[in-house]
Amino acid sequence: VVAYLNGRPANAIEMLKPIDPMSVPPDIGAFLALVKGSLLAADDPAQALALLDEARLLSPGTLVEEAALRRSVGIAAAQGDAARFALASTQYVASYLYSPYASQFADAFVSGVITLHMAISQDKIADITSMMDPEREKVIYLRIARHAAIDGMTELSAFAAAKAELGRNGGGSQDDPRSQLYSSLSTMTSASVDEVRAKLGKIDRGKLSQNDRDLLDAAQAVAGEVVAPVKTPAKVEAAPAAAKGDEAKAAAEASTDPANADLPPVEGAMPD
Numbered sequence: 001v002v003a004y005l006n007g008r009p010a011n012a013i014e015m016l017k018p019i020d021p022m023s024v025p026p027d028i029g030a031f032l033a034l035v036k037g038s039l040l041a042a043d044d045p046a047q048a049l050a051l052l053d054e055a056r057l058l059s060p061g062t063l064v065e066e067a068a069l070r071r072s073v074g075i076a077a078a079q080g081d082a083a084r085f086a087l088a089s090t091q092y093v094a095s096y097l098y099s100p101y102a103s104q105f106a107d108a109f110v111s112g113v114i115t116l117h118m119a120i121s122q123d124k125i126a127d128i129t130s131m132m133d134p135e136r137e138k139v140i141y142l143r144i145a146r147h148a149a150i151d152g153m154t155e156l157s158a159f160a161a162a163k164a165e166l167g168r169n170g171g172g173s174q175d176d177p178r179s180q181l182y183s184s185l186s187t188m189t190s191a192s193v194d195e196v197r198a199k200l201g202k203i204d205r206g207k208l209s210q211n212d213r214d215l216l217d218a219a220q221a222v223a224g225e226v227v228a229p230v231k232t233p234a235k236v237e238a239a240p241a242a243a244k245g246d247e248a249k250a251a252a253e254a255s256t257d258p259a260n261a262d263l264p265p266v267e268g269a270m271p272d
Helices: 009-016 026-039 045-058 063-079 082-096 102-115 122-129 134-150 154-166 177-186 193-201 210-227 234-256
Strands: none
Touching: 009 026, 026 045, 026 063, 045 063, 063 082, 063 102, 082 102, 082 122, 102 134, 122 134, 122 154, 134 154, 134 177, 134 210, 154 177, 177 193, 177 210, 193 210
């Protein structure tokens, strides 16, 4: 444990391997299981999840259980285990939503929803977030909508943006510029360009963060390019044509220039 706390994970793993957390007093075993589970998360995620379960069993209702659940969420998402991800998330929200470390859970949950977007249903996401207070739920949906929009997950982005706009029981605020932005991004390939441009133009950029203002600028630029008039290729081809004319003229002049009299009239071909 000392090696783990001092930043020597490899040494800690070797020293903890022979120790069974369930064979020592619960207060010590719970912490050992948490440490072992955390250390094995990358190399042996299945064993890590089993150890985190042991930590929870040995120390229910404590910060050890809170940490074990929080870490289980991230490991399950990385493993593509949507069922385990949903279960751990549900258990965390039910018991530790107001933990000092809940922001770390929020990061893991949003990231997991993005990672598992093809495996976890929108209904399941809604079931989990419905256990949160309205403000936390809105923030979670805004974060999901933003990440999904950037990653091109239009269906997930539209779902999350709508949830953020409507709020709990339809009592949300539809003038939040963030939800308006993410909602617009999710419809750029399905709605008419004019509708998207109009909606983007109504967004109060002064209420957006700098990153979201950049996102708005990019979206408006893309929408503008879609409706921009097509440039005719005639003018583009005029320059090369003129250049060829100049080259021909120069070649003709060179062929009559006494200084070039010894050069063949065509490169590589000598006169008879």
